[in-house]
Amino acid sequence: MVLQERNKKVPSDIEKGEIVQVFTSSGRLVGTGYFNPVSKISLRMLTFKKEGGIKSLIKRRIEEAYKKRKKLLKNTTAFRVVHSEGDLLPGLIVDYYDGYLSVQINTAGMERLRDLIINTLIEQINPRGIYDRSDRKVREIEGLETDNRLIYGEIPDNIVINENGIHFTVSLSEGQKTGFYLDQRKNRQTVSQYIEKGFIVLDLFSNAGGFGIYCYKKGADYVKFVDVSSSAVKQLRENCKLNSIGNFDVAEEDAFDFLKKESQRYNMIIIDPPSFAKTRHEKEGALRGFKYLILKGLKLLEKNGYIAVFSCSFHVTMDDLVNVSLSAAQDTGSILEIVEFMYQDLDHPVLLNMQNTLYLKGVLLRKLSANSV
């Protein structure tokens, strides 16, 4: 199929996800992509070069992505193998969990290439099992059904991964995302390196407990975890057991409600909420949410304590996080030092040409003074 710029109307004879060659109105080849007339993003480009064949291109890209991870990452048995546009494979996510794969196919174009993708993964990675977590809402927007099932081999109910010597149990069928928040791996290390012996830690929106468990292992005395999801809390309790976390509490509730009544003081507070702004129209509300969380956090934070604030929404920028933190600092009369800027880990590559591949940002701040100097 051929798409030309001149042809301004969406051609009705292109099937959902069909591979198309794209030309300028003067007939110059722009490249090859896939098209979906029912999606908001109707065209996703796969290449801007003349390629021998799309199948060999997809195979090669998966191979390159996997090779890159093996070079990049040490000390973990779980990592992202394919990060959608970040690996020039729009609509495809593949995560590796200690010999098993969790796959998300999010677009009609990738769905048409499903067999090729799965066969390539089996050939390249030789996994013991592959689980299909194509259960995200985006599939409905693409006109696809959702899926959550084993598609190859066998997979235990829980897989235990080892991240920097810390163990986490992962359920590929029930865990959030494809099972675990791999994108925060590097930041769990960064934040926890500031832990001092005896620190009291608050892990807000803790999910399976990643940040809090790292902090405990680095010498914290006590961790309070807060998450509203009962399945995340179940996983978190198992992870605490696995890592011999002795002194902790879990509040299975809404973090905003929790903060309304909390009075305990902390030395480290981690705020890692779900995406508050899935579209740019939701950004203002998202920033109000962040302001509330940081403000409450600063009131509970001891002098010289740390607060880490994360956003996993592309629409909330690092500047937004810094500015909203400043505003909360001014309202509470705190002086904050910027200790670290943080981003998604390296197995979630960022393309300069496609800015929405940089979605996870975080800032670690230290409270120098409770009142203005």
Ligand SMILES: C[S@@+](CC[C@H](N)C(=O)[O-])C[C@H]1O[C@@H](n2cnc3c(N)ncnc32)[C@H](O)[C@@H]1O
């Ligand atoms: C981005 S994830 C946190 C990831 C985690 N910090 C990690 O490193 O694995 C956000 C978490 O917030 C939880 N959540 C969503 N809304 C919440 C709310 N209103 N109150 C508390 N937890 C919430 C979700 O269940 C999810 O586990």
